[in-house]
Amino acid sequence: MSKNRIQKNRRIKRQRIILLAAVVLLSVLFLRIAFLKIVKGEEYENAAKSQQTENYDSTIVANRGSIVDRNNQAFAVSTRVYDLVMDVRVLVQYDSEEIEKTLTTLSQLDFVSLDYNTLKSYTILDANGKPAEDTHWKVLAKKLSREQKEQIESYKLKGIVFGADTKRSYPLGTVAADVIGFIRGDSSWGLESEYNTELSGVNGREFKTYDGSSSAIIQTIDAQDGSTVVTTLDYTIQQYAEQAVQKAIADYNPQHAAVLVMNPNTGEVYAMADSPTFDANNPSDPTKVNTTEAFASQWSEMSDEEQFNYLYDSWTNFNISHTFEPGSIFKPMVVAAALDEGVISETDTFYCDGMKTVYDRDISCWQKSGHGTETVEDVLANSCNVAMMDIGQKMGVHLFYKYQRDFGFGEKTGIDLPGEASASTLLYKEDAIGPVDLATMSFGQSFNCTSIQVLNAFSAVINGGNLMQPYVVSKVIDSNGNVTYEKSPTVIRKVISKETSDTVRKYLQAVIDTGTGNKAKIEGYAIGGKTGTAQQAIRSNEEYTVTFVGFLPVDNPQIIAIAIIDKPSIYTEGSASAAPMLKGLLENIIKYLGIEKTEAVTSSKAAEENTVVLDDLTTYTTNEAISYLVNNNLNYQVVGEGSQVTSSAPHTGTEVQEGSTIILYVTKAAGEDNTVQVPNVLGRSYNEAVAAIMNAGLGAVINGDENGVVVSQSPKKGETVSPGEDITLTFEVTDSGITESGGGSNTDTSSTDTSGTSNTPTVTTQKVITTTKKTGKIVK
Numbered sequence: 169m170s171k172n173r174i175q176k177n178r179r180i181k182r183q184r185i186i187l188l189a190a191v192v193l194l195s196v197l198f199l200r201i202a203f204l205k206i207v208k209g210e211e212y213e214n215a216a217k218s219q220q221t222e223n224y225d226s227t228i229v230a231n232r233g234s235i236v237d238r239n240n241q242a243f244a245v246s247t248r249v250y251d252l253v254m255d256v257r258v259l260v261q262y263d264s265e266e267i268e269k270t271l272t273t274l275s276q277l278d279f280v281s282l283d284y285n286t287l288k289s290y291t292i293l294d295a296n297g298k299p300a301e302d303t304h305w306k307v308l309a310k311k312l313s314r315e316q317k318e319q320i321e322s323y324k325l326k327g328i329v330f331g332a333d334t335k336r337s338y339p340l341g342t343v344a345a346d347v348i349g350f351i352r353g354d355s356s357w358g359l360e361s362e363y364n365t366e367l368s369g370v371n372g373r374e375f376k377t378y379d380g381s382s383s384a385i386i387q388t389i390d391a392q393d394g395s396t397v398v399t400t401l402d403y404t405i406q407q408y409a410e411q412a413v414q415k416a417i418a419d420y421n422p423q424h425a426a427v428l429v430m431n432p433n434t435g436e437v438y439a440m441a442d443s444p445t446f447d448a449n450n451p452s453d454p455t456k457v458n459t460t461e462a463f464a465s466q467w468s469e470m471s472d473e474e475q476f477n478y479l480y481d482s483w484t485n486f487n488i489s490h491t492f493e494p495g496s497i498f499k500p501m502v503v504a505a506a507l508d509e510g511v512i513s514e515t516d517t518f519y520c521d522g523m524k525t526v527y528d529r530d531i532s533c534w535q536k537s538g539h540g541t542e543t544v545e546d547v548l549a550n551s552c553n554v555a556m557m558d559i560g561q562k563m564g565v566h567l568f569y570k571y572q573r574d575f576g577f578g579e580k581t582g583i584d585l586p587g588e589a590s591a592s593t594l595l596y597k598e599d600a601i602g603p604v605d606l607a608t609m610s611f612g613q614s615f616n617c618t619s620i621q622v623l624n625a626f627s628a629v630i631n632g633g634n635l636m637q638p639y640v641v642s643k644v645i646d647s648n649g650n651v652t653y654e655k656s657p658t659v660i661r662k663v664i665s666k667e668t669s670d671t672v673r674k675y676l677q678a679v680i681d682t683g684t685g686n687k688a689k690i691e692g693y694a695i696g697g698k699t700g701t702a703q704q705a706i707r708s709n710e711e712y713t714v715t716f717v718g719f720l721p722v723d724n725p726q727i728i729a730i731a732i733i734d735k736p737s738i739y740t741e742g743s744a745s746a747a748p749m750l751k752g753l754l755e756n757i758i759k760y761l762g763i764e765k766t767e768a769v770t771s772s773k774a775a776e777e778n779t780v781v782l783d784d785l786t787t788y789t790t791n792e793a794i795s796y797l798v799n800n801n802l803n804y805q806v807v808g809e810g811s812q813v814t815s816s817a818p819h820t821g822t823e824v825q826e827g828s829t830i831i832l833y834v835t836k837a838a839g840e841d842n843t844v845q846v847p848n849v850l851g852r853s854y855n856e857a858v859a860a861i862m863n864a865g866l867g868a869v870i871n872g873d874e875n876g877v878v879v880s881q882s883p884k885k886g887e888t889v890s891p892g893e894d895i896t897l898t899f900e901v902t903d904s905g906i907t908e909s910g911g912g913s914n915t916d917t918s919s920t921d922t923s924g925t926s927n928t929p930t931v932t933t934q935k936v937i938t939t940t941k942k943t944g945k946i947v948k
Contacts, residue, residue, distance in 0.1 A: 226305065229333045230369030233394030235348055235359055238642065241403040241833075243348045244338050244360065244448070246394075250317045251331035252280065252309040256290050256301045259327025267291055270325040279316055280309040311335055338448035340807075342457055344406050346485040347399070347440050347585065347640060350448040357451075357483055359397060359641065361586050366644050366653070369394035393647040400436040400642050404817040404831055405429055407805070408756040409439035412731065416749050417443050420736035426486045427753060428619050432627035432719060432728040434657040435636035437583075439729075442486035444478075452479060461855065488588045491616035492713040492734060495702025496551045498612030498622065500629045502559055503548060504672045505571035508633075508664040511562045514671060518542050518555035526557065526607040534701070545675045549683030551699060553611045560610025568606060569598040574663045575625040576635055577617055582660075583638045589618050612702055623730045626717050630673045630696065630725050633664040677722045685716065688747040690755055692765035694722040699747055704735065711735045716746035718754055721766045727757060759828055760818050782830065784820040785813050790834045791887045798884070801826040806886030809845045810836030832886070840888075846895060848885035849878045857897055867894040876901035 235244040252274075259267060271291070275284035287308075290301035310333065312320075317330055336351055349358020356364055372391030409427040416425040426442035447456040455464050470478065484490070506512045522538035524531050533539070533553040539546070547555040560568055572578065578595045580588050594616040596605060608614040620638055628635040637658040644653040676696035679685040684699045697718035704711045713735065719728040731750040757763075780800045785793045789811045797804045802824070808814075817831040818824060836843065847864050849857035854874040861868045866889070872879075876899040883889055 226331055226374050228372030228374055228388070228391045230371050230391040231334050231393040232336060232351075233367040233369065233396045233647070235363075235367070235397045235399065237344075237399055237401045237403040237406070239403065240398075242339055243344055243399070243401075243403075244336065246334040246336050249311040249313060249333050249335045251307050251333055252312055252317075252320065253329045253331055254287075254290065254301075254306040254308055255304045255327045255329055256299045256306055257304050260291050260293060260299045262326045266326045269323075270327055273323050273325055274308065274320075274328075277320070280312070282308055305331075307331070340403075341447045341449060342445050343403070343410065344401055344440065345445050345448045345451075346442055346483070346487075347401065347437075348448060349483075350446075350451045352451065357587075358485070358585065359399070362584055363397050363641065363644070367394040367397060369647070395647065395652060396645045397641055398643045398645065399640050400438065401440070401640065402438045403807075404760050405757055406439040406441065407831065408753050408760070409441035409729075410445075411756075412749050412753045413441045413443050415752070416731070416733050416745070420733055420738050420745060422733045422736040424486050424490065424732070424734040426619055426732040426734070427729065427750075428487045428623050429727065429729040429753075429757070430623060430627065430638065432631045432725050433636075435624070435627070435638040436642070436657075437638055437640045438727075440485070440487050440640070444482045446479070446482045451483065454478065454482060459856070461853075485585065485587060486732075486734075487619040488583060488585055489618070490734070491589050491594055491618055492732075493613050493615065493702040493704055494617050494622045495612040495700035495713070495715065497626065497698045497700035497715050497717050497730070498617075499548060499551065499556055499610075500672055500676060500698055501571065501575050501625055502556060502563075502568070502610055503544060503675070504629050504664050504668055505567070505575075506559050506563055507544070507671060508668040509563070509567060509571075511567070512544060512559060514544060516544060518544075518547060518552070518558050520550075520552050520554040522554070524554045524557050524607070527603040529604050529607075531557065531604075531607055545678050548672075548675045548698065549678040551679075551684045556611040557607040560606050565598060565601045565606055568609070569601065571663070572609075572615075574635070574661065575628060576621055576660070577615065577625065581618075581620050581624050581638050583620055584641050584655075588620070612700065619730055619732060623717065623728060626698075626719075626730075627728055628663050630669060630676070630719055630728070632666040633662055633669045635660045635663050673722055673725070676719075680718075685718070685747050687744065688716060688718055688751040688754070690751060690758070692767050693720055693758065693763070694766045695720045695754070696722045696725075697747070697750075710739075712739065714746045716750045718747075718750045720754065720758075720763070723766070726763075727754070727761075729753060729757075756829070759822070759824055762818065762822055778826045779823045780826060780828075781823050782816065782818060782820055785816045785830075785832065786820075788813055789888075790832065791883070793832055794884055794886055797830055797832075803827065803829040804832060804886070805829060806832050806834055806845070808834045809843075809888070810834050810840055811843065811888045812837040812840075834886075842891065843888045844891050844893070846881070846883050846885055846887045846889055849881055849897065850885070852878050854899060857899075861895050861897070865891045867892060869894045869896040870899065871896065872899035873901050874899055 231248060232246040234242055234246070236242050259270060271284055271287045274282045274287060290299060290306060292300045294300070312330075320328065338345070338348065338350070345358075347358055349356060349360040351357075351360045351364075360367065370392040373389045375387055409429055412427050413425045416422065424442060424444075427439065428437070428441075429439040430437050444454070445457060446454060450456045455467055467475070467478075503512075507514070519541050520533055520535070520539040522533050522536045524533075531553070534551065538554070539550045539552050542550060542552060542555055546552070547559075563571075572595065580590070596609075596615065601609070605614050624636065624638050637660055639655050642655050643651050646652050673696055676698060677694060679699070680689050680695045680697050685697045688695065688697055695718055697716060700713075700715035700717075702713050702715075704713055714733045715730060717728065717730045719725040729750055731746040731753065733746055733749070736745070778801075780802060783796060785796070788796060790806065790813055791811065793813050793816075794804060794806075812835050813832055814835055815833045817833075824830070844864050844866060846866070847860045849860050852860065854870075854876075857878045858868055858870075878897050879900045880898045882896045889895075
């Protein structure tokens with residue numbers, strides 16, 4: 169065989185071997201692909217899909233429900249805010265020009281602090297072409313407003329998306345703060361805690377998935393917003409209650425002061441106020457409430473433990489959580505029980521010589537000289553301790569204890585608020601009550617109660633004998649407008665008969681007309697009530713809690729309230745302090761609700777009353793309404809911001825006395841975003857006044873002696889002006905440091921502000937102070 173033929177055969181053989189090897193390899197590869205597709209295909213496909221969609225799963229936060237008063241005035245609201253998010257994986261797919269535009273624009277925003285180099289570092293690609301922040305969801309900033317979101321969107325940046333969130337706010341700040349509470353992270357207080365489930369709603373979800381044709385799609389499960397909690401509170405009455413509390417704090421410097429207003433027939437709470445309190449928007453910063461320089465200095469010097477104790481006391485609702493010995497406001501319950509059981513009768517008389525010896529103890533009446541012979545009505549009108557001890561002795565321990573428990577003492581009321589004080593340890597057990605204990609308990613000593621307990625028990629005395637369950641939430645309305653919960657008045661038990669209730673109610677009117685509560689008398693109105701002054705805890709400490717309970721009208725009570733001054737630094741009695749404190753509150757409530765007189769008013773008294781029939785203030789601008797009120801010798805308070813008056817309290821057509829406080833509810837009119845409400849600085853020092861004006865973005869023109877206080881301001885407090893406008897402040901040095909010529913309290917919520925013009929002499933010196941809006945720096 170030739171040499172060429174041998175070489176050709178070898179070449180053919182090699183080609184066949186190579187071809188066979190290729191066929192084998194391709195067969196193995198085909199079989200492997202088939203295996204992966206058939207056996208592992210679904211697993212790998214799902215893994216690939218998961219890798220593409222894992223970072224496209226985000227929570228849509230439900231908008232927390234609002235908390236409102238009985239007239240739909242908002243106490244707590246949530247607004248939609250947005251997280252600024254960079255989709256890095258998407259951004260790096262664009263050209264360098266688009267990437268640079270996104271990074272530069274974000275770093276130049278004036279409302280968030282974003283560093284260009286940091287943003288740039290997210291987009292640097294590694295050897296495999298992956299960015300350093302390999303994610304679809306890099307959060308750059310949180311809680312942007314809708315306006316800020318829309319501003320960023322207008323730049324049409326690549327790789328930028330937004331996540332929805334909510335922001336909780338309290339438009340009225342300190343108003344009803346102890347009832348509404350607050351929410352901060354996982355911590356919540358007040359109604360925010362009690363009704364958290366109803367308020368929270370259900371979060372939604374947005375995620376990327378694949379449809380039946382394996383196409384990627386975005387699916388959204390909408391969030392279900394939280395429900396609206398409608399309270400029984402009345403914002404206007406709550407304001408009046410808080411004004412009464414603040415006046416008591418200023419006059420008597422107590423550890424606490426409190427007011428509670430209810431409907432005695434239903435258990436609805438109209439107002440619940442106490443001090444110290446807090447701003448629900450800044451619950452951990454008490455300098456937002458007490459704005460004096462002295463307190464700011466005191467606060468900064470407190471230890472961490474002292475600050476915590478102060479805050480905890482502020483956050484705690486005194487009316488349901490603090491206990492005290494009630495004193496004489498408990499006496500009506502004892503008299504009612506004794507009458508209902510027939511232990512005493514309306515015709516019985518008692519004799520008080522100023523002291524009663526019980527067992528081995530001489531116990532004095534508050535009237536050391538004694539009251540002499542008294543009827544049952546006199547016993548309550550005079551608040552006689554000796555006669556009460558006689559009544560308690562007649563009842564005996566078993567009957568006394570039974571009614572004490574029946575009136576709700578020793579148990580929680582069940583009010584729908586967290587933190588109600590445990591009641592089981594607040595009274596003696598029946599078998600532990602001795603003769604002296606029974607004697608002192610008969611006039612309200614030797615046991616403790618809360619404000620809500622004693623006012624609820626007092627309500628049972630005057631409402632026909634029913635112990636009601638108090639409540640602060642009337643209904644819950646879901647995001648679709650459906651009422652999912654509605655509270656009806658609930659009778660816990662019948663304690664006394666209607667006949668006994670009618671009798672004791674008449675006795676309690678005598679307390680106001682001729683007895684210890686006469687400082688609470690309001691001409692033309694039949695009012696009942698009871699004073700109380702009770703020593704607390706260790707008797708040698710000489711600490712007292714003074715109280716007054718009042719209700720009206722006597723024949724058919726619709727309002728009942730208690731005023732409490734707890735451990736005042738200046739000794740006072742309930743008749744001298746708490747009674748007039750509550751009188752002022754009831755006068756405001758009468759005007760607000762338009763309660764008609766039930767008794768004739770003497771002609772001389774009527775002649776003294778100069779009255780004004782309110783115009784329809786909704787037809788005025790805010791500034792015009794303020795001028796109208798000042799010109800008619802009426803005080804005012806502005807709620808909200810803006811030039812449009814939406815309503816007033818009292819309402820249009822109400823006849824009010826000169827000097828009354830009118831509440832203006834205002835809002836911003838269309839296109840009025842760029843306006844500022846003038847703060848109230850009457851009565852403030854130079855530093856305080858200028859700081860308040862500057863913080864509002866306004867300038868100040870200073871007249872007078874800077875060592876004094878502000879006696880007039882123009883424009884007036886509450887008026888709306890343009891940013892940067894000058895406010896003229898006139899200062900004057902007075903003996904007390906605060907003049908009365910400007911009508912002046914130094915708090916925005918004072919009902920004594922007239923904001924009228926001052927009669928101070930013209931001052932020739934003048935200083936102009938302006939502020940730069942961005943930095944707030946004073947420029948002289």
